[in-house]
Every structure is written in C-alpha cells, then in structure tokens.
Amino acid sequence: MTTADLTLFRSRRTIRRFATQDVSEEEIEQLLEAASVAPSRLDRRPLHYVVIRNAMIKAKIAEALRVRPYIEEASVVLAICADPVVSPTWELDGSAAIENILLAATAMGLGAAWVGSKGSQLWEQALGILHQVVSVPAGIAVVSLVCIGHPAESKDPYEAGEKLDPRRIHYDHWDTLKL
DSSP: OOHHHHHHHHHOOBOOOBOSOOOOHHHHHHHHHHHHTSOOGGGOOOEEEEEEOOHHHHHHHHHHHTOTTHHHHSSEEEEEEEOTTTOTTHHHHHHHHHHHHHHHHHHTTOEEEEEOOTTSHHHHHHHHHHHHTSOOOTTOEEEEEEEEEOBSSOOOOOOTTTTOOGGGOBSSSTTOBOO
C-alpha cells in the first residue's frame, strides 16, 4: 500500500455541513461506479441505489430520523438498497459498497456522511418514507443512507496510528496482545 492510499483513508472524515453547490450527474455516476466494484459474496450483486435529490423527500427523511440539517443540506442522499433473496449477505455487500462510496467521495473532494441506525424506531420511520414516498418495493431492504455534497466544513486527516488501538488487536488468541 502506498502512502497516498493511507492518506486517502486517513482523510475520509464524516462531513455534516454541506455547501449549496450541486453534486453533478458525472460525480454521482463515479460514486455509483465505485460502489459497483465493491466486494459482493459470490459476486451475487444484490444492491440497488436510489439517488434522492428532491428537497421534500430529504426533509421527510431528516424529520423521521431527527437528523437536521445535514440530510436536507446534502446535494444528494443515496439510499443503498438490497434484494435479500439474491444474497443472504446483502448487509455486508451494502456496507462494502458504502465504504467505497465514502472513499470515492473523499478522493473527489466531496463530503459524505453515513446515516442510519438499523433497528431503531427512527430508522423504521425513515424506512416507511423510503417505501411509501420513494416507492422502494416491499421485498427490498434498505441497508443505509449516505449524504453527499460539497463540504462546508473541513476536518484534518487522522494522524498515523491515531485510531489504531493496540489493546483491540489480538494474535491467534483473544488473550494475546502484541504491545
């Protein structure tokens, strides 16, 4: 791995303040291309993506999740969806695609925030909106949402080793730490 690769990973930060500048269709296509090359167990590819730009829909999702204002400020909210019939590992596939989207957004100079708390009442309300207002079919699961826009805030990259906790790394056995 090159230093540039690590710099990209360390630069990926959650952005929750967005400028009014739109994300272009070309940029969205690049993000979706990055998502499409994420690992998928047995290459089953159960994922679907809904690109949400409509301000009313974003406001309803923000209200349901009680996450304002960044959902509304984002130029785009991507709903990462999956067909559970296609693959039992749809949540893993979706998470891999989301990570690719987040890294691609960083590389492109965009900001992004991964949104959603599966199993909470607020998430269930957001799912209702996605199924009713956005027309996500009943058999399709929503993995999560990603807000994307041009950042209106700046965050420094993580320093080397800043998030690496050696107490959480175990070798061959849980009780074995390498310090």
